Amino acid sequence: MGLFDNILESSAKVADKVAKVTGEYIDKGKDKLNELSLENELSKAQKQLGALVYALHKNGESNEELVNQYIEEIAKIEAQLEAARAEAKEEGTVVIDIEPEEVKAVKFCPTCGKDVDEDDAFCKYCGNAVK
Numbered sequence: 001m002g003l004f005d006n007i008l009e010s011s012a013k014v015a016d017k018v019a020k021v022t023g024e025y026i027d028k029g030k031d032k033l034n035e036l037s038l039e040n041e042l043s044k045a046q047k048q049l050g051a052l053v054y055a056l057h058k059n060g061e062s063n064e065e066l067v068n069q070y071i072e073e074i075a076k077i078e079a080q081l082e083a084a085r086a087e088a089k090e091e092g093t094v095v096i097d098i099e100p101e102e103v104k105a106v107k108f109c110p111t112c113g114k115d116v117d118e119d120d121a122f123c124k125y126c127g128n129a130v131k
């Protein structure tokens, strides 16, 4: 079932749909950006923890409290990242079959309103020219 299967109404309505799809894509882009910045934050924190543990060991010291604090921070970032990924995945299922190319490729017959392929010269339903 494509999103456009039931859209036989005016082109204004189609334009609304396309605008909505575009909006969803922008939201998705923001999520992706959030995900990337969290990934960045996570790898930075992990690197810092590694450097801390290394420095402590090298000097024959230990600071469990500080190490635990770092680990807690990292766990927090991991949880945020997981949530961001789950959200992006959820939204992904909403827009999965409406890639931007597909939106562009869908054309409607001006006579009968059915969707025709972009490069069709004539409507396969009513036979009228669609160009």
Ligand SMILES: [Zn+2]
Binding pocket: 109, 110, 111, 112, 113, 114, 123, 124, 125, 126, 127, 128
């Ligand atoms: Zn037609």
